[in-house]
Amino acid sequence: MKSSETKAERPGLLARLLREAGYRDTAPRRAVVRAIEEADGEQSPEALWRAAQRIHPGIGRATVYRTLELLTGLGAVRPLIAAEGGRRYPVAVGGHHHLVCSGCGTVVEFDECAEGEVARRVARRQGFAIQGHLLEIYGTCGDCRVTGEVRT
């Protein structure tokens, strides 16, 4: 996005998706959708809410969650489980994987993945239709290993 010609308020892919799915075109929803698009990548619902507030002051938490839910239903967004605390991260479609340090919590993204094969086999056997998968590798990062600190 060149940011120079933000003139005509492009319809926005997500906004269009919602409209086409028969949902009403409301300001709060547009705000959430913009928040998501502008913050490309993973974001916690809270972060998206804050972003949406900047765009549409007064928007309620519930609305953010509701919109996120709709988008999830449409497959435009995929909720993941956050590594630490157990919060979710709605993430734009298409993802990578994580390397998580159990010492300091550092998270490194990576893309390699050998699951296509296994996933397909397992899924077929169980009669599942695959939508995606989550792979996280746990371990200790260099620093933590040196320090020996693996917990408080």
Next chain:
Amino acid sequence: MKSSETKAERPGLLARLLREAGYRDTAPRRAVVRAIEEADGEQSPEALWRAAQRIHPGIGRATVYRTLELLTGLGAVRPLIAAEGGRRYPVAVGGHHHLVCSGCGTVVEFDECAEGEVARRVARRQGFAIQGHLLEIYGTCGDCRVTGEVRT
């Protein structure tokens, strides 16, 4: 465990671990530890708490979490993030993987895994020492696909 000769109150692997790590040997801790051992496999903290209560009535929630934390620090237990609600599942070391239906929440376990390779490579490149990994495949189960119900 034959359940017949529960005579001498075997020290218990986990209990021993704690003791050897310099932690005091208390009744509440023994209760938590037993709860974990007897419920082999994954358990939610709540479930473990209930189990521990049966063994040591009056034990507090906090104590369960604290003990779980200690054990995690000792590497005897690994906390995972539960598929749905975002709660954690401490699980005995060594695990399997999950096939999760995004429609009804059904979870199917499986063991195949082709990540050894990838995990090692990625980890080495980043200077991580691998402890384990989590693989979850998302999709829709047969029932949900038929019904078409993939959301409320």
Next chain:
DNA sequence: GTACCATTGAGACGGGGTATCACTATGAAG
């Protein structure tokens, strides 16, 4: 413009995890 009903914001609610704190009891020393 009107009417209908999808959508919204506020706020109550609830699950589950953490922080605090006064009290208890382990385990070492004498």
Next chain:
DNA sequence: CTTCATAGTGATACCCCGTCTCAATGGTAC
């Protein structure tokens, strides 16, 4: 065995985050 410092404990308040409820609002079809 008694003493003692302090690790450990249970109750409770608290907090985060997500959901639910409901009256008010405002899209959209006509």
